[in-house]
Amino acid sequence: MQTVNVFFSLLSLFSVMVRTVMFFSCMVTVASLLCFGWMLKSKYFAALKEINKLKDGLHKKELLLTRYRSNCIVLRRENQKLKKNCTCKLPIHEITIKDDKNCLFYTGIEKISTFVKLFNFIFPYVKRRWVGFKFTSTILKRKFSKIPARMGPERKLCGKDEFLMLLMKLRLGLLEKDLANRFRVSMSTTSRVIRTWLKVSSSIMKSLIFVPDQGVLNITKPPVFKPIKNLHSIIDATELFIETPKGLINQRLTWSQYKHHNTLKVLVAVSANSSVIFMSPAYVGGISDKATTLHTDYLSLVPPHTTLMADKGFNIADECNERSIHFKVPPGRRGQSQLSAAALKATSSIAKLRIIVEQVIGEIKTFRILSQEIPISLIPQVDDILIICSALTNLKKPIYK
Numbered sequence: 001m002q003t004v005n006v007f008f009s010l011l012s013l014f015s016v017m018v019r020t021v022m023f024f025s026c027m028v029t030v031a032s033l034l035c036f037g038w039m040l041k042s043k044y045f046a047a048l049k050e051i052n053k054l055k056d057g058l059h060k061k062e063l064l065l066t067r068y069r070s071n072c073i074v075l076r077r078e079n080q081k082l083k084k085n086c087t088c089k090l091p092i093h094e095i096t097i098k099d100d101k102n103c104l105f106y107t108g109i110e111k112i113s114t115f116v117k118l119f120n121f122i123f124p125y126v127k128r129r130w131v132g133f134k135f136t137s138t139i140l141k142r143k144f145s146k147i148p149a150r151m152g153p154e155r156k157l158c159g160k161d162e163f164l165m166l167l168m169k170l171r172l173g174l175l176e177k178d179l180a181n182r183f184r185v186s187m188s189t190t191s192r193v194i195r196t197w198l199k200v201s202s203s204i205m206k207s208l209i210f211v212p213d214q215g216v217l218n219i220t221k222p223p224v225f226k227p228i229k230n231l232h233s234i235i236d237a238t239e240l241f242i243e244t245p246k247g248l249i250n251q252r253l254t255w256s257q258y259k260h261h262n263t264l265k266v267l268v269a270v271s272a273n274s275s276v277i278f279m280s281p282a283y284v285g286g287i288s289d290k291a292t293t294l295h296t297d298y299l300s301l302v303p304p305h306t307t308l309m310a311d312k313g314f315n316i317a318d319e320c321n322e323r324s325i326h327f328k329v330p331p332g333r334r335g336q337s338q339l340s341a342a343a344l345k346a347t348s349s350i351a352k353l354r355i356i357v358e359q360v361i362g363e364i365k366t367f368r369i370l371s372q373e374i375p376i377s378l379i380p381q382v383d384d385i386l387i388i389c390s391a392l393t394n395l396k397k398p399i400y401k
């Protein structure tokens with residue numbers, strides 16, 4: 001019986017112990033669960049915070065990206081504009097003659113508007129004339145109806161650039177190699193353009209050089225020259241330096257005793273209002289002024305009973321007499337010491353006229369192609385060059401008004 005009691009008491013003790021242990025383990029589990037939950041919660045919040053931070057960052061990045069994108073668009077537009085403006089694609093004349101000052105410097109024409117007018121006048125004739133290479137083949141059978149109106153290679157320059165090229169050649173006296181580089185075309189294109197434009201321009205601008213009626217000359221005479229009655233024109237000869245030609249005969253013919261150089265000689269006639277009214281073809285430099293005048297037959301253009309002025313080198317008094325032209329040379333150099341007041345006035349007018357012709361010739365020679373030594377290869381074109389340079393000089397303002 002006692003053993004049973006002990007057993008039971010032991011059993012109850014054991015159950016109490018088990019319960020206690022279970023209770024504690026339960027408590028531990030709950031505590032650890034709570035602990036775990038709390039940890040989870042804090043982790044969750046940390047994660048949430050992180051996410052928010054990332055979201056914020058993302059937003060900022062997005063803003064930045066939009067800004068970059070808009071910047072990119074702006075830059076692209078600017079780039080396009082620059083490409084359009086890019087100097088290497090603009091026609092050369094737009095870069096070179098931006099204003100009237102540059103126009104005068106590069107072309108000898110005082111205003112861009114005059115340049116454009118002149119161009120518009122000449123260009124149609126250049127287009128008609130332009131044929132490029134000549135097709136001479138007879139082997140190849142061609143259908144003529146299929147041949148384009150203008151043959152030859154594609155033109156690389158616009159018309160105004162071609163005109164500018166010619167004028168720069170004349171005004172600045174540039175070498176063709178230099179022009180080819182400036183206009184970014186080949187040498188052959190350069191010389192073809194210059195040859196074509198030279199011919200066409202001179203044949204058109206020729207009309208700017210003419211001997212007007214005496215009535216017109218009377219009216220356009222500036223008041224300074226009133227003392228000189230019935231004045232027609234003033235003539236002078238000028239010489240152009242040329243490269244020494246090959247061949248002894250040509251060397252001797254072109255040798256100018258006066259300039260000590262091989263030259264060409266031209267006769268220029270100027271009206272009192274400083275217009276070039278006559279430009280002779282070029283003669284060899286060895287010829288006398290008198291021979292030049294007689295050969296060009298300028299005297300036949302001077303009406304009788306008018307006054308023709310010249311320098312002393314022109315011994316054409318007899319020829320003028322025959323035609324009843326009053327021939328005047330600057331007086332007072334050969335021992336004429338006493339002059340009346342009227343004669344003095346006339347003398348000063350005459351001196352001014354002498355200066356006018358010199359100034360006009362000087363103006364023509366501001367086209368450097370004429371003041372430089374002209375290469376032999378250019379001599380066949382000298383007459384055309386002279387016409388163009390004189391015509392352009394006529395477009396300028398007169399010396400006296």
Ligand SMILES: *[C@@H]1O[C@H](CO)[C@@H](O)[C@H](O)[C@H]1NC(C)=O
Binds near residue numbers: 081082085
């Ligand atoms: C492009 O050229 C025009 C005039 O030709 C000028 O007004 C404009 O400012 C130029 N643009 C740039 C981006 O240089």
Ligand SMILES: *[C@@H]1O[C@H](CO)[C@@H](O)[C@H](O)[C@H]1NC(C)=O
Binds near residue numbers: 214218
């Ligand atoms: C020009 O003027 C002069 C006087 O200076 C005069 O004798 C002459 O008849 C005029 N000529 C013409 C064509 O009008």
Ligand SMILES: *[C@@H]1O[C@H](CO)[C@@H](O)[C@H](O)[C@H]1NC(C)=O
Binds near residue numbers: 216220273275
């Ligand atoms: C100068 O006179 C010529 C005629 O002799 C005339 O054709 C020209 O228009 C005149 N020039 C000026 C600027 O008056």
